[in-house]
Amino acid sequence: MTATEIRLASRPKGTPTLENFDVVDTDVPTPGPGQVLVRNTWLSVDPYMRMRMSSAKSYAAPYEVGKAMLGAAVGEVVESDVDSVGPGDTVLHGFGWRSHAVLKARHIVKVDPQAAPVSSYLGVLGMTGMTAYAGLFDVASMREGDTVFVSGAAGAVGSVAGQLAKLKGAKRVIGSAGSAEKVRWLTDELGFDAAFNYKDGPVTEQLASAALDGIDVYFDNVGGEHLEAAIDSLNLHGRIVVCGMISQYNATAPTPAPRNLSQIIAKRFTMRGMLVGDHEHLRSEFQSEVAPLVAEGRLKYSETVVDGIRNTPQAFLDLLAGANTGKMLVRL
Secondary structure, eight states: OEEEEEEEOSOOSSSOOGGGEEEEEEEOOOOOTTEEEEEEEEEEOOTTHHHHTSOSOOSSOOOOBTSBOOBOEEEEEEEESSSSOOTTOEEEESBOSBSEEEEEGGGOEEOOTTTSOGGGGGTTTSHHHHHHHHIIIIISOOOTTOEEEETTTTBHHHHHHHHHHHHTTOSEEEEEESSHHHHHIIIIISOOSEEEEGGGSOHHHHHHHHOTTOEEEEEESSOTHHHHHHHHHEEEEEEEEEOOOGGGTTOSSOOOOOTTTTHHHHHOOEEEEOOGGGGGGGHHHHHHHHHHHHHTTSSOOOEEEEESGGGHHHHHHHHHTTOOSBEEEEEO
């Protein structure tokens, strides 16, 4: 009856290290009135968690030093004091980075383990898939015939965004990734029209070569040099959706790019940040459209799986270093 949780030991300065985490064994918590005990089976590891390790004010409260971190998880109900869920049910919730979680019923969502692999509810059918869908169609207003550029395209969100763009009639979809193997995956397996390794040369030059007629939509997961390159290639009235800026998460000083933001005047482009929580009104639409595509094999996804809760910190560090293809997950 021992539980394990990952706690924030200290706030990182620059790139996090294993010393910023504590792996702590504790007693399995006991649910109280109106609560549910869940034994987690899968944990999500996501780039946004790096920002919550900082004390800086942001859209979500910082993780507390000395306390367990939070993140999406899927698990099995062990005990329940509510009627809506019972032992054996598979549920999705936000109290990950621990083996066992006690929470109220309003904080969990039942999922069907027969409809899809349960891990997919943390990825392509969960927050990351929903982020790609909402960012592309609700924020960037992608239209048939658009040329779309996705940075970090081999990641969980980017890989789905690029495929959805192609399935929805984009004229050309271009992706960037950090290795030749990932580039091949994008073009050979996911159907991207072009892709390049951003480590092979200046992003501006590589993007310009891949998008001779410019781009209409940029789905930004990276920021920095990628955002600057996208602005250079953006067509008149282009749209940029800023989902993430992973290139800057570990920066200890302000980063200069993009240095060409003044082009917003001449090109009259729009640039808008997004948080998936603002788009809950699209959830049923997302599920009804995307779930069949996944079931039919028309929308492909990849998972990088790390086994064991004690390896969660290393999985997170590997994610920040770009070691994953698709969704990074920890299997308990």
